[in-house]
Amino acid sequence: MSEQSPPDRTKSSNRLSDPVVSRQMVNHIIAVASERDSAAFEKIFRYFGPRVKAYMLKLGTDGALAEELMQETMVSIWRKADKFDPAKAAPSTWIFTIARNLRIDAYRKASRAEPDPHDPAFRPDADAPADDVMMQTEIAERLRKIIATLPEEQRTMLQLSYFQDKSHNEISQDFGIPLGTVKSRLRLAMQKVRHALGDETP
Amino acid sequence: MMHHVSDEMLEDYVSGQLSAGWSLGVATHLALCPACRKRVQVLEAVGGVLLENIEPVPTASTSLQDIMSRIAEPRDEIIAVTPTSPTRPRGGNLTPILPEPLRQMVGGDVAHLKWRRLNGDVSQVIFETGDQTTSCRLLRVKAGRPVAEHSHGGNEFTLVLAGSFSDKLGTFARGDVELTDEHVEHQPIAGPDEDCICLAVTDAPLRFRNPIVRLFQPLFKI
Numbered sequence: 001m002s003e004q005s006p007p008d009r010t011k012s013s014n015r016l017s018d019p020v021v022s023r024q025m026v027n028h029i030i031a032v033a034s035e036r037d038s039a040a041f042e043k044i045f046r047y048f049g050p051r052v053k054a055y056m057l058k059l060g061t062d063g064a065l066a067e068e069l070m071q072e073t074m075v076s077i078w079r080k081a082d083k084f085d086p087a088k089a090a091p092s093t094w095i096f097t098i099a100r101n102l103r104i105d106a107y108r109k110a111s112r113a114e115p116d117p118h119d120p121a122f123r124p125d126a127d128a129p130a131d132d133v134m135m136q137t138e139i140a141e142r143l144r145k146i147i148a149t150l151p152e153e154q155r156t157m158l159q160l161s162y163f164q165d166k167s168h169n170e171i172s173q174d175f176g177i178p179l180g181t182v183k184s185r186l187r188l189a190m191q192k193v194r195h196a197l198g199d200e201t202p
Numbered sequence: 203m204m205h206h207v208s209d210e211m212l213e214d215y216v217s218g219q220l221s222a223g224w225s226l227g228v229a230t231h232l233a234l235c236p237a238c239r240k241r242v243q244v245l246e247a248v249g250g251v252l253l254e255n256i257e258p259v260p261t262a263s264t265s266l267q268d269i270m271s272r273i274a275e276p277r278d279e280i281i282a283v284t285p286t287s288p289t290r291p292r293g294g295n296l297t298p299i300l301p302e303p304l305r306q307m308v309g310g311d312v313a314h315l316k317w318r319r320l321n322g323d324v325s326q327v328i329f330e331t332g333d334q335t336t337s338c339r340l341l342r343v344k345a346g347r348p349v350a351e352h353s354h355g356g357n358e359f360t361l362v363l364a365g366s367f368s369d370k371l372g373t374f375a376r377g378d379v380e381l382t383d384e385h386v387e388h389q390p391i392a393g394p395d396e397d398c399i400c401l402a403v404t405d406a407p408l409r410f411r412n413p414i415v416r417l418f419q420p421l422f423k424i
Contacts, residue, residue, distance in 0.1 A: 113307075147252070
């Protein structure tokens with residue numbers, strides 16, 4: 001692990017995500033699922049590997065474990081590719097949840113608590129999900145736009161709330177801003193996100 | 203269903219910062235609440251976009267080789283036989299009272315549990331989640347009967363699984379969540395028709411008004 005591979009140059013000039021990349025990733029994951037296509041898998045790795053590793057590092061995992069958890073995430077992507085459903089999640093959403101769960105499992109003895117849709121006590125969605133592939137990519141695109149146009153301080157707060165293992169209180173102390181401001185910036189950011197998606201939340 | 207998990211709690215669940223006790227409560231609510239599952243879907247999509255936008259960090263030079271050789275390894279954790287879940291209730295299509303992931307955690311549905319009486323009206327089952335920061339229990343309150351009036355040393359998450367209860371904050375039925383903290387004093391009363399069964403997650407002992415109840419608190423770990 002002493003030598004480092006070159007950073008992914010294609011994106012280094014502009015880190016803002018690209019809807020085209022997202023659509024390509026859908027095809028790559030499907031190719032991994034249906035044909036065990038290792039060239040497609042390498043493309044997923046080149047794009048997401050360095051991001052998943054960055055995610056692990058940001059959350060306070062040390063370098064060796066961050067590499068390890070990134071590798072585990074990639075192995076899971078390969079193995080669970082047939083479970084990927086583009087109607088339910090964009091590739092980045094799906095990979096985010098895999099990385100997050102592996103990280104939680106690494107720090108806890110038990111695995112992450114999640115509902116089981118096959119459980120007879122599970123209350124199914126009232127209306128049959130009409131969401132199709134287009135809708136998920138569309139949702140992701142709208143989210144990308146809204147996140148890109150957030151004021152800097154709101155975007156920072158949003159990133160911190162996902163990528164720092166810190167309470168609102170700790171963020172307030174670290175940045176020397178009042179707790180109320182931390183909360184209101186985050187609320188404003190989340191409101192805009194919901195608004196952009198046509199707010200169906202309770 | 204009217205009473206949901208708070209934004210902050212749901213965001214912490216999605217970002218992975220909620221400890222195991224609260225996570226269990228949120229996940230069990232999600233099993234009963236399609237609306238909150240939709241909220242989770244949105245929050246996870248936000249997480250995905252943020253992951254795309256993160257500053258990439260170089261992986262080890264041998265990463266891809268390492269990953270490919272791990273993929274090629276035989277997988278010993280896969281067991282072809284899916285055992286019938288011991289927590290699945292016997293007797294056909296009966297809907298369990300405790301949804302997953304709670305049922306697995308306590309080791310079965312309500313009828314299989316060892317309930318301990320706190321008094322004539324209330325029984326409980328305490329169980330471990332491995333989370334040192336919270337304590338988790340199931341509570342069963344007899345129909346129409348109250349829980350002793352109490353306030354809270356910290357936060358309390360209550361999820362109704364059967365029957366209902368009412369207090370000054372409203373009426374709570376299956377799937378509903380009540381979040382209370384040290385500023386709330388309340389006396390929940392079970393609905394008149396059936397016993398009320400709840401999951402309660404707390405991060406500090408309750409504060410009972412009645413001194414006799416307080417005396418017995420250490421015994422019942424409540």
